[in-house]
Amino acid sequence: MINKLVANIRKTNAPIVVGLDPTMKLIPKFLMDKAVKEHGETMDAAAAAIWEYNKGLIDAIAEYIPAVKPQIAMYEQFGIPGLVAFDKTVKYCQEKGLVVIGDIKRGDIGSTSTAYAIGHMGSVKIGNTVCKGFGEDFVTVNPYLGSDGVKPFIDVCKEEKTGIFVLVKTSNPSSGEFQDQLVGDKKLFELVGEKVNEWAMDCMGDEYSYVGAVVGATYPEEGKIMRKVMPKSFILVPGYGAQGGKGKDLVHFFNEDGLGAIVNSSRGIIGAYQQEKYAQYGEEGFADAALAAVKDMQQDIAQALASK
Amino acid sequence: MINKLVANIRKTNAPIVVGLDPTMKLIPKFLMDKAVKEHGETMDAAAAAIWEYNKGLIDAIAEYIPAVKPQIAMYEQFGIPGLVAFDKTVKYCQEKGLVVIGDIKRGDIGSTSTAYAIGHMGSVKIGNTVCKGFGEDFVTVNPYLGSDGVKPFIDVCKEEKTGIFVLVKTSNPSSGEFQDQLVGDKKLFELVGEKVNEWAMDCMGDEYSYVGAVVGATYPEEGKIMRKVMPKSFILVPGYGAQGGKGKDLVHFFNEDGLGAIVNSSRGIIGAYQQEKYAQYGEEGFADAALAAVKDMQQDIAQALASK
Numbered sequence: 152m153i154n155k156l157v158a159n160i161r162k163t164n165a166p167i168v169v170g171l172d173p174t175m176k177l178i179p180k181f182l183m184d185k186a187v188k189e190h191g192e193t194m195d196a197a198a199a200a201i202w203e204y205n206k207g208l209i210d211a212i213a214e215y216i217p218a219v220k221p222q223i224a225m226y227e228q229f230g231i232p233g234l235v236a237f238d239k240t241v242k243y244c245q246e247k248g249l250v251v252i253g254d255i256k257r258g259d260i261g262s263t264s265t266a267y268a269i270g271h272m273g274s275v276k277i278g279n280t281v282c283k284g285f286g287e288d289f290v291t292v293n294p295y296l297g298s299d300g301v302k303p304f305i306d307v308c309k310e311e312k313t314g315i316f317v318l319v320k321t322s323n324p325s326s327g328e329f330q331d332q333l334v335g336d337k338k339l340f341e342l343v344g345e346k347v348n349e350w351a352m353d354c355m356g357d358e359y360s361y362v363g364a365v366v367g368a369t370y371p372e373e374g375k376i377m378r379k380v381m382p383k384s385f386i387l388v389p390g391y392g393a394q395g396g397k398g399k400d401l402v403h404f405f406n407e408d409g410l411g412a413i414v415n416s417s418r419g420i421i422g423a424y425q426q427e428k429y430a431q432y433g434e435e436g437f438a439d440a441a442l443a444a445v446k447d448m449q450q451d452i453a454q455a456l457a458s459k
Numbered sequence: 460m461i462n463k464l465v466a467n468i469r470k471t472n473a474p475i476v477v478g479l480d481p482t483m484k485l486i487p488k489f490l491m492d493k494a495v496k497e498h499g500e501t502m503d504a505a506a507a508a509i510w511e512y513n514k515g516l517i518d519a520i521a522e523y524i525p526a527v528k529p530q531i532a533m534y535e536q537f538g539i540p541g542l543v544a545f546d547k548t549v550k551y552c553q554e555k556g557l558v559v560i561g562d563i564k565r566g567d568i569g570s571t572s573t574a575y576a577i578g579h580m581g582s583v584k585i586g587n588t589v590c591k592g593f594g595e596d597f598v599t600v601n602p603y604l605g606s607d608g609v610k611p612f613i614d615v616c617k618e619e620k621t622g623i624f625v626l627v628k629t630s631n632p633s634s635g636e637f638q639d640q641l642v643g644d645k646k647l648f649e650l651v652g653e654k655v656n657e658w659a660m661d662c663m664g665d666e667y668s669y670v671g672a673v674v675g676a677t678y679p680e681e682g683k684i685m686r687k688v689m690p691k692s693f694i695l696v697p698g699y700g701a702q703g704g705k706g707k708d709l710v711h712f713f714n715e716d717g718l719g720a721i722v723n724s725s726r727g728i729i730g731a732y733q734q735e736k737y738a739q740y741g742e743e744g745f746a747d748a749a750l751a752a753v754k755d756m757q758q759d760i761a762q763a764l765a766s767k
Contacts, residue, residue: 174570175583192588224571228578230592231543238539258601259564260631262482263532270536275483280500284538293566295603296629297636321604323568328605328654332647334640339647343637 152288153314153356153363153385156250157410159217165449166410168252168387169212169441170417171221171240173201177422179434198232204437205240208421209247211438212445218250220387220415241287252387253287256318260296264303272304272313289314291365291387294343305350305362314361314385319344319377322367322390340373341380348381359385359411368401368414375403378411386412392419392448398455409456420444460596461622461664461671461693464558465718467525473757474718476560476695477520477749478725479529479548481509485730487742506540512745513548516729517555519746520753526558528695528723549595560695561595564626568604572611580612580621597622599673599695602651613658613670622669622693627652627685630675630698648681649688656689667693667719676709676722683711686719694720700727700756706763717764728752 160166175183175197183200190196209219221244226237244251257267269275270284292304292315304315320330320340330340344364351360360383366374368390377386386404391397391414404412423429423444424437432440468474483491483505490508498504517527529552534545552559565575577583578592600612600623612623628638628648638648652672659668668691674682676698685694694712699705699722712720731737731752732745740748 172571174574187586192586192590194583194585194590194592197583197585197590222567222571222574224565224567224574224578228574228583228592230578230590231539231546233578233592234542235539256565256567256601257532259530259532260629260634263480263530266482266530266532266536270532270538270541275502275505275536277502277505278495278500282500282502282505282538284502284536284541293564293601293603295601295626295637296631297633297638299631299633318603321568323604323607325605325607326568329603329647329651330605332640332642332650334642334647339637339640339642342640346636 152250152312153359153361155288156218156385156413157358159250160410160413163215163217164453165216166405166413166452167216167445167448168218168220168413168415169216169420169445170254170415171205171208171219171421172225172417173204173421174225177418177425178204179424179437181434194229194232197229198236201226201229201233201236202239205236206243207438208441209244211442213247213249215442215445215449216249218252218413219244220252220254222254222417238285241285245288250288252289252291252316253285255290256293257290258293258296258300260299261303264300265307268304268307273307273311287313289316291316291318293318294346298346301350305354308361309354314363316363316365316385316387317343317347319347319364320366320370320373322369326367341376344377344380347384351381351384355383359383363387365389366404371400371403374401378403378406382406387415388412389415392416398451401452402455402459405456414452416448420448460558460620461667461669463596464526464693464721465666467558468718468721471523471525472761473524474713474721474760475524475753475756476526476528476721476723477524477728477753478562478723479513479516479527479729480533480725481512481729482533485726485733486512487732487745489742502537502540505537506544509534509537509541509544510547513544514551515746516749517552519750521555521557523750523753523757524557526560526721527552528560528562530562530725546593549593553596558596560597560599560624561593563598564601565598566601566604566608568607569611572608573615576612576615581615581619595621597624599624599626601626602654606654609658613662616669617662622671624671624673624693624695625651625655627655627672628674628678628681630677634675649684652685652688655692659689659692663691667691671695673697674712679708679711682709686711686714690714695723696720697723700724706759709760710763710767713764722760724756728756
């Protein structure tokens with residue numbers, strides 16, 4: 152899948168990933184109204200509206216982007232119906248040729264991490280039948296439990312040719328609380344990054360590794376350091392747009408080959424119709440607004456990379 | 460819910476929690492065979508077998524224990540049908556008066572952590588209707604992202620009177636890889652523990668806080684330290700039994716009042732029928748074997764606490 156991600160980025164010339172994070176505030180009102188008419192004020196209505204919203208977005212933007220990143224929490228909040236919408240979204244995006252990064256931030260120990268890994272990227276055997284779960288192409292993984300927690304994911308990656316992004320330095324304001332603590336002469340997230348590099352070297356695709364990392368756009372200096380520590384890892388960069396990151400802050404997350412990073416925007420794209428800049432599309436034009444925002448983001452990053 | 464947990468522990472005189480972690484290896488063969496007959500070799504069959512297994516276990520042991528801890532990964536690996544079984548299990552246990560600790564180890568930032576928190580312990584408003592998600596009483600939370608990641612859970616705890624257990628020192632062999640790193644004169648997990656104590660003091664039930672911590676039974680010395688650092692936090696202690704922890708290792712996780720800790724056993728209880736010690740119950744007697752194992756565990760811990 153890392154090879155497919157690289158190929159998709161080259162094809163679209165867009166090292167970007169769209170976060171499919173459908174919150175109540177973002178779902179267009181007309182979609183929610185329609186769903187409530189059909190399903191009443193229920194979780195099923197929320198799930199139906201999410202699905203219509205996602206489908207509209209994907210149909211509009213799929214050929215311009217290499218990948219999507221559905222944030223499972225936004226589906227999990229609507230219980231089982233929400234997770235059914237997540238599942239449908241993953242599969243629909245894959246049919247459209249997109250790489251799907253499940254933003255699940257799971258992490259546990261041994262057999263439990265294995266269960267997450269096979270649930271999201273692998274399969275279970277029931278009798279003699281192989282059954283596939285959610286089937287994302289990549290997932291995000293929390294490293295707090297150490298190698299025991301991450302290795303089971305890597306084992307599944309090797310078997311299924313899928314990949315992971317390990318949280319190294321997250322984009323949120325208090326990420327430093329633990330991640331920036333000084334351990335000897337290095338910060339904790341640097342130690343995690345070194346570990347990621349170890350795991351990555353053991354698990355290579357053609358040019359890049361199956362094992363990548365998450366480093367927030369809001370921490371460009373840290374991105375510069377981590378780029379060198381993990382040369383063969385793709386960096387998934389959240390925090391662009393709504394969280395404050397800009398194209399020019401991001402150039403050091405990339406390698407000289409113009410690859411090695413993929414920048415996420417969620418609200419900035421899927422909620423573009425709510426922004427003044429794209430207001431002309433109106434609520435019903437939410438998908439076209441998203442496409443316009445994708446094109447703007449693609450340009451912003453391409454320009455920044457060109458003038459690096 | 461912390462008050463209910465304390466009351467349930469007093470009532471049963473058993474500071475123990477049974478991990479409902481149904482893996483393929485643990486589910487009795489006759490239950491799986493029956494489910495496959497009905498549903499074919501599908502995820503639905505796995506989910507049906509899990510549900511029968513859990514129901515049998517709960518019916519047998521509910522009055523002897525204060526709480527259960529279903530590990531969501533073991534359900535998530537069977538996709539949507541697995542999560543439906545999780546949902547049913549949570550609700551059934553609550554009907555039986557048990558406190559349910561959802562072992563979900565979630566953790567993200569801001570609005571995303573909020574989504575997890577309301578999905579698992581709160582509710583969403585759809586139109587004018589309040590809809591509840593999975594509805595656990597407690598969940599486990601990963602602290603790697605810092606306060607931003609944990610506070611949204613605490614906000615929901617305050618509103619819903621639910622609780623969390625924050626991962627401090629996990630039971631797995633490589634937990635030290637990051638958690639034991641020396642930051643100044645303290646280890647990282649101690650810093651996390653101090654933070655837990657801060658959060659806990661802001662969120663008190665009658666005797667103990669809504670905010671607890673996870674410290675593995677396999678690290679009794681660390682448990683002793685953390686007991687003092689977080690006096691008002693319940694410590695959820697995994698790693699008893701199958702992972703190697705014994706009653707006498709656990710006494711220092713408790714306060715002088717005999718409270719403050721709750722010890723988890725999963726395989727050791729729900730898979731008791733597979734152990735030589737309980738072989739006389741046979742596969743069909745899996746629930747009675749579990750009950751016998753619960754009683755043995757209760758005694759082991761009570762004796763250890765009595766001779767503290």
